[in-house]
Amino acid sequence: MDALAAAALDGADAKELESHPVPTEYLAVHTGIEDIGMFGGAEDKDVRKSLRVGRVPMPELAPDEVLVAVMASSVNYNTVWSATFEPVPTFSFLRQYGKRGWWERRHDQPYHVLGSDAAGVVVRTGSGVRRWQLGDHVLVSPIQLDDQEPMTQADGMLGEGQRAWGYETNFGGLAHYAVVRASQLIPKPGHLSWEEAASIPACGGTAYRMLIGDRGARMKLGDVVLIWGAAGGLGVYAVQLVKQAGGIAVGVVGSEEKAERVRALGCDVVINRTELGIGDDTGDDPAAVIEAGKRIGAIIRRETGEDPHIVFEYVGQATFGISMFVARRGGVVVTCGSSTGYQHQYDNRYLWMKLKRLIGSHAGNLQEMWECVRLADQGRIVPALSTVHPIEDIGEAARLVQTNGHTGKVGVLCLAPMRGLGITDPEKRASIGEHRLAPLGMG
Incomplete structure (x- = not known):
């Protein structure tokens, strides 16, 4: 560990942090451009083979x-996408971004430092940074935006310059250091450890954003x-937000072990999808979609007395048709991803x-991110960690998600x-x- 990193870890003040030089290189999880074709026609694109840890x-x-x-x-799942070079190699993002200007050129490298989450210490600020100081404990929003775009002033997520940091940009958070725009920073709650x-x-x-924000489902009490x-x-944050907002959370999981864990988070109704016969290929068969929708709809009505007002979707191809069928008349399906595939089929009549x-x-805009972290600072939502790995074991960590x-x-x-470092407010904790x-235990 270099002197600047050691000082940050030890809680050094701004003067001491400034006295230590920035290292010329650093340890980072990254992919290499030369590996883009490594999986060929392989059925199992094992991310342990493509994720590198090096300087x-x-x-x-x-x-x-x-x-x-x-x-x-x-x-995050975008780490898996990056490491499998699907749906497109992320180096194409870096190449396109690099054409935009002088500072953007830094991102177009033959390596891609990944990671869209980070908690850490500010150790240097650019000449135009106003609100942040050396030594500040911060979280990082996963969205980088262009604050000179007019649309950004209405909603940062709608600007054309909006990018997923550490996925569509370089120098992400799975590393000893990360380069972050000041407009991505959020104060870290003092009662939480770094990993939490x-x-x-x-x-x-x-x-x-999906559930509470003005541009999402705008869920209401009940x-x-x-x-x-x-x-x-x-899902684990969706469950908590629904409960905090006074809603009725109906969770779908893939095993009884996971069912017990989401019950611990306060999920009102838990459905094991394996018992319903819902698989990754269910969405490809219109008849199977309707039958699965009827089965899950019957359970929800039996347990809650009504059909869902909102369906929280990110699974994609396997479930999207069911989501469109099962939502109530006038209901909402809100989607942010497609982990089982992007080509969705659904009956448009519904x-x-x-x-x-x-x-x-x-992802949320900066204000939505701040509001979410504010709830965490109040203890209304809590971290949803189930396991923690050292950076050297990133392959195994990402494989779990894959x-x-x-x-x-x-x-x-x-x-x-x-684990357990970075807590500055033990009384609140x-x-x-x-x-x-x-709530999920730790492994």
């Missing part, structure tokens, strides 16, 4: 950027919300004749040598309760 050059800092010493990060805090922004903020993949990284709405969503062997979020320790801050 990369330290980029120069732009005026509106900060350098964060990353204490912890987490695995790093598990929140990408999935928590995305779920917040709404029945069907949550596919309720034990996944997005959309138009029953006056349902379909909303496309993505094979759906995880529950909630999979954390990654970067500079932090062990005690008032919330250790048991509440680990």
